[in-house]
Amino acid sequence: MEKLVITGGTPLKGEVVISGAKNAAVAIIPATLLVNGICTIENLPNISDVKLYCDILKDLGAIVTWNSEHEVTIDTRKIDSHKTPLDVTRKFRASYYLIGALLGRCKHAIVGSPGGCNLGARPIDQHIKGFEALGATVDVSNGNIAASAKKLVGTSIYMDVVSVGATINIMLASVLAEGTTIIDNPAKEPHIVDVANFLNTMGADIRGAGTDIIKINGVKELKGNATYSIVPDQIEAGTFMLAAVASKGDVVIKNCITKHLESIIAKIVEIGGNVDANGDHLRVWCSKRTTKATIKTLPYPGFPTDLQPQMGVALSISDGTSIINESIWESRFQYTAELNKMGAKITAQGKSAVFEGVKSLNASPVYATDLRAGAALIIAGIVAKGKTEIYNLNHIDRGYENIEEKFRKLGAKIERVSE
Numbered sequence: 001m002e003k004l005v006i007t008g009g010t011p012l013k014g015e016v017v018i019s020g021a022k023n024a025a026v027a028i029i030p031a032t033l034l035v036n037g038i039c040t041i042e043n044l045p046n047i048s049d050v051k052l053y054c055d056i057l058k059d060l061g062a063i064v065t066w067n068s069e070h071e072v073t074i075d076t077r078k079i080d081s082h083k084t085p086l087d088v089t090r091k092f093r094a095s096y097y098l099i100g101a102l103l104g105r106c107k108h109a110i111v112g113s114p115g116g117c118n119l120g121a122r123p124i125d126q127h128i129k130g131f132e133a134l135g136a137t138v139d140v141s142n143g144n145i146a147a148s149a150k151k152l153v154g155t156s157i158y159m160d161v162v163s164v165g166a167t168i169n170i171m172l173a174s175v176l177a178e179g180t181t182i183i184d185n186p187a188k189e190p191h192i193v194d195v196a197n198f199l200n201t202m203g204a205d206i207r208g209a210g211t212d213i214i215k216i217n218g219v220k221e222l223k224g225n226a227t228y229s230i231v232p233d234q235i236e237a238g239t240f241m242l243a244a245v246a247s248k249g250d251v252v253i254k255n256c257i258t259k260h261l262e263s264i265i266a267k268i269v270e271i272g273g274n275v276d277a278n279g280d281h282l283r284v285w286c287s288k289r290t291t292k293a294t295i296k297t298l299p300y301p302g303f304p305t306d307l308q309p310q311m312g313v314a315l316s317i318s319d320g321t322s323i324i325n326e327s328i329w330e331s332r333f334q335y336t337a338e339l340n341k342m343g344a345k346i347t348a349q350g351k352s353a354v355f356e357g358v359k360s361l362n363a364s365p366v367y368a369t370d371l372r373a374g375a376a377l378i379i380a381g382i383v384a385k386g387k388t389e390i391y392n393l394n395h396i397d398r399g400y401e402n403i404e405e406k407f408r409k410l411g412a413k414i415e416r417v418s419e
């Protein structure tokens, strides 16, 4: 078993380069199934979810060639199966994109019911509603999801819930459908736009991604033979921004799109941090104790749920009492119990938590309960007095590339140790 050992108390200083976006990568890799050709994807984050996804594509008959740590070429011309390795697809959340992509390509898909981080109920009713509206039959049984269609025909779909996954999945299923599909009330996250841009580069006709209405004019085929570069990860950027603030450091964050970070910048400034944003990089620094805030997580462009735990660490040591309302996931406060072991005073109930700011945190053994909780605990370890040990690193490795190396370059005393 591996653990991270962090000796806290060093303010972070220096530069960090942000990797490609995890949540764009895990949608774009399955999206290559819609291409009848070869495509090259650049700026892929080197994380376990990406490797797992490439292996699933191989299993389906794709030829996957790694050109470098961050670039892969995928040849989908010989895809010969619509049946995914169920044990594997059941293990992680983003496997749901295989339903939309395989439906689009083969008109059939069988995928294990998606697992992933335990954040409470994670229904996929909006995905299914979309597939059915396009003409598919969907059967959920024995832990699997089977979808099939004689043909897919474009239609108007109103999303009852703003859902990243359902928006992307409906885009995937409708790119090769007959006629025009309209997605009303879609999610607008940067990775929605990135997936649309990727598909358009390969020959699709998708308009309006990132706005209130997405229009997809079905095309006969996607030819590929193109190269696409994934957007920088705004959640990784936000994680380092909040680490800089919580540690009273001074960090330049490079290779990010500052427009994607507006809600985080606003909250950091509100609690007393400083941000100087310059297009593709920003400097974040903080020289005094931060102050309380009220936060509500919302779909983009609101404050992202995926930065809520990292913000929670900053608020746990801020002056005054802060409140976070988590409006996306019902169980995203599990990290607060771990922070309380480190001396934080947080009362979480349901989808709200009250943070009574303490002056400092103390080291403790803690457990990452999910990916972003893991990132938050690393920040807590950097801030705390003494030696913090963090367990369950598999959660963190799913979504952050070289995280301890990046923090070490900023001066953190952090080591990965095998027990």
Ligand code: EPU
Binding pocket: 023, 026, 093, 094, 117, 121, 122, 123, 124, 125, 126, 127, 128, 161, 162, 163, 164, 165, 166, 187, 305, 306, 327, 328, 329, 371, 372, 399
């Ligand atoms: N929802 C439904 N029905 C659906 C789909 C979603 O009720 O059919 C609800 C969910 O229960 C939730 C809300 O809608 O309350 C939003 O869920 P969404 O579908 O947007 O989430 P997701 O696609 O499963 C992605 C990210 C998550 C991120 C959320 C919200 C991926 C692979 N995952 O999940 O990322 O928290 O969007 O932004 O893109 C993470 O990276 O740590 C992570 C959990």
